[in-house]
Amino acid sequence: MPLTYHNQLSLLQDILTNHLDDCCGTVAECEQVERLVKSLMVNQDVQQAAKPLLEEIYRYGQEGKYTKGLEQHIHTNRQSLENWVEDMNTYF
Template identity: 55%
Template sequence: MPIQYHDQVNLLKDILSDHQSECCGTVAECEQLERVIKSLMVNGNTNQQAKTLLEDIYSYSQAGKNSTALDQHIESHQQQLSQWIQDIDTYS
């Protein structure tokens, strides 16, 4: 059973918040971000501004998943992570 829109948004925000606060993460978390974003992108409740934000986060997760230094990747995106978390609150 797929999770609801609100739960998907919360999951996205939780993973990004963990990355932002802990400055570390896993490839599995990046893959989870990608799955949630794909689902949100096809959801009719997702507006165009949110889709642009999701595309940015998707690029971040892909780069992180393929990075040989994931923790450094996360650390170098601290400012974006903070902004994305704030933006998610305005779009959800």
């Protein structure tokens, strides 16, 4: 059974919150972030104003997938993670 729009948002926010709180993550989580954002970008329920936010999160996931130092990548993006999680509450 596919994830609903709200399930996708919740999962994306959970992953980003875990990265923020734990300051660590996995390549698989970064790949999941990419898949979730791609799916949300084509969803008609997503506000147009949220698309730049989703694009930033997509880049974060993509960069995290290819970095050799994922923990450093997460640490470097802590402020962005905090902003994204907060902004997601606004848009969604």
